[in-house]
Amino acid sequence: MPETGNARSVRHPARPITRETNDSPIGQAQIHSFARLLRFRREAAGLSRHRLAQQANLSEATIKFIESARTRPTRATLLRLLLVGDLGLLPGDLPLPRHELPLHLLPAQTPPLNCYIAPDFEPLRLLEDLERTLRGAGGHLEQSSLYLTHHSALAYLRYCAKLPGRSLHAENLPLGPLAATIVQQQQSTGLTVVALGPGDGRREIRLVEHLLAAKRQALGLWLLDISQPLLTVAYQQAATTLADRPEVSVLAIAGNFHRLPSYTGLFASSLHGDRQRLFVLLGTLAHLDNALRFLRDTIGSVARPGDLLLIDADLVDDVETRSDEQVPVDEPFPPELVDWLCGPLQRALSRPERISLRRAVDSGGSVAGSIGHSTIATITTIDGRSARPRHFAILHHRRFSLASLRALLDSIGWPSLRVLPAGSTTTAWQSAALLCRRAGYSSR
Numbered sequence: 001m002p003e004t005g006n007a008r009s010v011r012h013p014a015r016p017i018t019r020e021t022n023d024s025p026i027g028q029a030q031i032h033s034f035a036r037l038l039r040f041r042r043e044a045a046g047l048s049r050h051r052l053a054q055q056a057n058l059s060e061a062t063i064k065f066i067e068s069a070r071t072r073p074t075r076a077t078l079l080r081l082l083l084v085g086d087l088g089l090l091p092g093d094l095p096l097p098r099h100e101l102p103l104h105l106l107p108a109q110t111p112p113l114n115c116y117i118a119p120d121f122e123p124l125r126l127l128e129d130l131e132r133t134l135r136g137a138g139g140h141l142e143q144s145s146l147y148l149t150h151h152s153a154l155a156y157l158r159y160c161a162k163l164p165g166r167s168l169h170a171e172n173l174p175l176g177p178l179a180a181t182i183v184q185q186q187q188s189t190g191l192t193v194v195a196l197g198p199g200d201g202r203r204e205i206r207l208v209e210h211l212l213a214a215k216r217q218a219l220g221l222w223l224l225d226i227s228q229p230l231l232t233v234a235y236q237q238a239a240t241t242l243a244d245r246p247e248v249s250v251l252a253i254a255g256n257f258h259r260l261p262s263y264t265g266l267f268a269s270s271l272h273g274d275r276q277r278l279f280v281l282l283g284t285l286a287h288l289d290n291a292l293r294f295l296r297d298t299i300g301s302v303a304r305p306g307d308l309l310l311i312d313a314d315l316v317d318d319v320e321t322r323s324d325e326q327v328p329v330d331e332p333f334p335p336e337l338v339d340w341l342c343g344p345l346q347r348a349l350s351r352p353e354r355i356s357l358r359r360a361v362d363s364g365g366s367v368a369g370s371i372g373h374s375t376i377a378t379i380t381t382i383d384g385r386s387a388r389p390r391h392f393a394i395l396h397h398r399r400f401s402l403a404s405l406r407a408l409l410d411s412i413g414w415p416s417l418r419v420l421p422a423g424s425t426t427t428a429w430q431s432a433a434l435l436c437r438r439a440g441y442s443s444r
């Protein structure tokens, strides 16, 4: 029989109630606050009072009286409301002392979530696709294939650690000045940093530290990676480094950045409110099959006007004439690079075969005036007799013409705000970081 809270409020107007978190008495303020919360949650769930009353097996009058704080709800009433899933109430929301909560009936208190697994993301299927390709006649591997397994991820990190030019280049990225410009360009309170392919996350986390140094504010750091082992490394690194920064919330996203537009749950406006996003793609643009398509169609589909984009790129001197000599076809492959690139191939082969690597001049891709090369893996049988060699293009590398890259970014709605040199060494080419703002742009 539904109760009518009306009479109860008259009979027990001054019943002392204690808060769940401590034993201080709960007064009218808590009753009012619960009244507001209930009404807000009911309306947010799209429930009429009548419908909620049905779901909670209470009378409509009881709901009305609770929402207008005219009654002090009983424990039984509160527990019925707690069990209406659409309201999303938690035990701590109820104006009840802890000892009055039947704990076995309550939903478990969940810790804040730190991981999101994107829809349709299935790493084992990716691995099966890779193995099928490698057992075929030859062809091309998408760069993400090189990071999928624990072995590949570890070999990649070992390669990064051993390559002096690369780490120097990474250290030289002018994150401080970039962070200062980002903060100047901010239109929203708070920022969500969407790190696409963060690897071990070191540079992306340092960027966040610089952003906080430039302006203390609420920041979301989203680490999105296709490699589960690398994602875990980056997440743990972020959680440790930013442990004493409560203003930062870190989310690990297991997903494929080529599929961003289908992750509608992540990019729904309701999740962000007016918060601006900063998309960060470091160390990866040069390896993409089609940089233009990725920036314009993929990131472009989820970015909103005002969002920011940070990329880095190795550069070809704009006055240099394009020449195959600029491609280091004859440079030896360091052993760590061989381990990283050949590992996935070796593991996919069903019998021992010989794998050799070479570089081949490739087009500069979708950015005019750029130059590139691909690393080609050739697989031959050990005795060299049966079957013809199979060739796989396993990694592209491009050096971009800065002028063309800027013009292209501009033409697809990402005019650059700042270009900063990221250094050059004898082993690494000149490189730059580009910060762009998404302008109103309609593709094609």
Ligand SMILES: C[S@@+](CC[C@H](N)C(=O)[O-])C[C@H]1O[C@@H](n2cnc3c(N)ncnc32)[C@H](O)[C@@H]1O
Pocket (backbone or CB within 6 Å): 143, 144, 147, 196, 197, 198, 199, 200, 201, 203, 224, 225, 226, 227, 230, 255, 256, 257, 258, 281, 282, 283, 284
């Ligand atoms: C060259 S590393 C760059 C790592 C890091 N951002 C840095 O600057 O050192 C490329 C990263 O992108 C990730 N990645 C590659 N393809 C991806 C894809 N399709 N979706 C998401 N992450 C991807 C790899 O797992 C790896 O972590």
